Amino acid sequence: MKATQKQAETRQPWVREDLVIVPMRAKSAADAIAQLGARLQTGGFVKDTWTQATIEREKTFATGLPTPEVGVAIPHADVEHVLQQAIAVGVLEKPVEFGEMGNPDSTVPVRIVCALAVARSELLVTLLQQLVEMFQSPGVLSQIAGARSPAEIVEIFDHHIQIE
């Protein structure tokens, strides 16, 4: 009983319904980042510098991943722009092009944008490992892309992202 209580206290969900935009309409990667950044800022998770820092970082270190089912991007900024950990998720009606990670000459059509607010860099490693596992689980990305409500998205992420 005590252990369960403790777990419930320490496990805060990474994604909240107010951080999910579904369906999202964006005209560019920067637009998508700005919309998700606004949600993160309103929720008190990031500083007002986060959106610009993330858009800038994307130019040098692109985060589009050409995953098998649906393209995903994981835009983020350095820890100094973050107040509290969270992920804002946007599911685009029509894909926008993100630069491909590791390949500056190429872009990826992205439908799922996961804007990461991570306050400690060692936490980013664990989060990234769990996200990668999640992206590589068959069917999960299609499930996210097909979700109709923020609650569905929250549930999927909560199932896969489990960091104390």
Place this chain on the structure above:
Amino acid sequence: MNGERRVLIACGTAIATATVVAEKVKEIAKEAGIPVKVAQCKAAEVRGRIATFDPHVIVATTPVPKDLGIPVFNGVPFLSGVGMDALKAQIIEALKKA
């Protein structure tokens, strides 16, 4: 082939994606029975680390210079899952040849 193979993993910050890729590289080398030593660095530090670490192979998740004289592999398939098996095979082959 004898002795330990050194693999340098480069990413934007030397922390996040490099750590994920480093774990995968250690895993596949172990499966193939190849002893490896792995180091991580930022893309901008690659040349300096070549001088000090003398890697046999570089795996990068962000662009690095092409004229390094060492086999360089794009490590993003370890993150996306697309082309991962082919990449594993290529890295193992390069480690065996090194």
